Amino acid sequence: MPGRLQHKSALITGAGSGIGLESSILFASEGANVLLVDINLEAAQKGAAIIAQKYSNVKAIATKADVGKEEDIKAAVDKAVKEFGRLDVMFNNAGIMHPADDNALNTEERIWDLTMQINLKGVWWGCKYAILAMRVNPPDEAKGLRTGGSIINTASFVASMGAATPQLAYTASKGAVLAMTRELAMVHAREGIRFNSISPGPLKTPLLMDFLNTQEKRDRRLVHLPMGRFGEAVEVAKGALFLATDESSYMTGFDFKVDGGLSSCYVTPV
Ligand code: NAD
Numbered sequence: 451m452p453g454r455l456q457h458k459s460a461l462i463t464g465a466g467s468g469i470g471l472e473s474s475i476l477f478a479s480e481g482a483n484v485l486l487v488d489i490n491l492e493a494a495q496k497g498a499a500i501i502a503q504k505y506s507n508v509k510a511i512a513t514k515a516d517v518g519k520e521e522d523i524k525a526a527v528d529k530a531v532k533e534f535g536r537l538d539v540m541f542n543n544a545g546i547m548h549p550a551d552d553n554a555l556n557t558e559e560r561i562w563d564l565t566m567q568i569n570l571k572g573v574w575w576g577c578k579y580a581i582l583a584m585r586v587n588p589p590d591e592a593k594g595l596r597t598g599g600s601i602i603n604t605a606s607f608v609a610s611m612g613a614a615t616p617q618l619a620y621t622a623s624k625g626a627v628l629a630m631t632r633e634l635a636m637v638h639a640r641e642g643i644r645f646n647s648i649s650p651g652p653l654k655t656p657l658l659m660d661f662l663n664t665q666e667k668r669d670r671r672l673v674h675l676p677m678g679r680f681g682e683a684v685e686v687a688k689g690a691l692f693l694a695t696d697e698s699s700y701m702t703g704f705d706f707k708v709d710g711g712l713s714s715c716y717v718t719p720v
Contacts, residue, residue, distance in 0.1 A: 453480035456481035458595070459482060459539070460483070460541060461539070466492075468657060470488070471683070472686070473541060473687040478501040478508045482539065487544070489517075498511060537599060542580075545568060551619045565623050569624065577634055581638060584597065599643055601631075602690055603646075605624045605625075609647075609705075628649070646705070651681050658680070676711035
């Protein structure tokens with residue numbers, strides 16, 4: 451059986467942990483060559499080593515980049531094209547939730563700016579260089595390869611829902627990712643470049659669990675989750691895989707919620 455991403459190439463940011471790591475492994479298992487990009491090179495290299503051990507039919511390469519720096523993102527996209535000959539999938543997934551991010555009164559400007567730099571500008575630059583690469587993808591009828599591609603941006607449930615446990619800069623950055631993705635989808639729809647966001651619910655990854663470091667803090671959230679549990683990174687990776695493949699070929703400008711029903715919920719089950 452050919453994989454769902456056979457002959458294709460993907461660049462995934464934040465690939466050293468959580469959603470990015472699980473997506474890298476899953477995309478590779480479906481036949482994609484993967485460039486694992488992270489500010490933590492060692493973590494990305496561990497991910498590439500897992501893939502190399504499990505899937506000998508694909509290339510997995512780790513590279514260091516800070517998505518908050520335009521030149522780093524450009525270099526990472528250039529590397530993917532140089533190593534794989536093309537870029538079919540760009541997963542702008544890296545993001546931060548700063549511990550000092552709070553409400554309107556307590557959030558310092560430097561925390562706001564840092565959050566926007568990584569979570570919003572990083573996604574913008576990832577889109578920019580992916581567009582330039584995808585426009586010149588060499589088509590190959592026999593292998594089912596075309597110009598264009600799929601760009602997936604990680605937003606969050608907080609892009610669409612308010613929380614009385616605020617992280618204002620994070621929430622604003624994710625709302626902007628949602629809006630920006632929708633608009634990019636319209637601008638590039640006729641060149642075969644699809645843009646979709648993915649909005650995870652609260653997950654059991656370091657990003658959230660480092661912050662929800664007491665049972666009391668976890669319980670404050672768990673009562674609002676219809677399924678009564680936090681999500682797993684791999685559950686979001688499976689959604690990203692669908693958006694990455696041609697199975698979602700008529701989907702663009704969509705926000706794919708993988709949130710255990712959270713955004714549809716008024717009263718949770720007891
Ligand atoms: P994670 O902490 O497990 O992984 C994030 C990865 O991003 C890490 O490997 C980290 O080193 C990397 N990273 C951080 N800053 C970077 C930078 N400047 N440049 C490159 N890499 C950087 O987190 P996760 O839960 O897998 O989060 C992935 C995405 O999902 C983020 O955008 C996050 O905002 C979003 N998200 C997470 C949750 C959740 O509950 N965990 C919910 C909604 C959305």
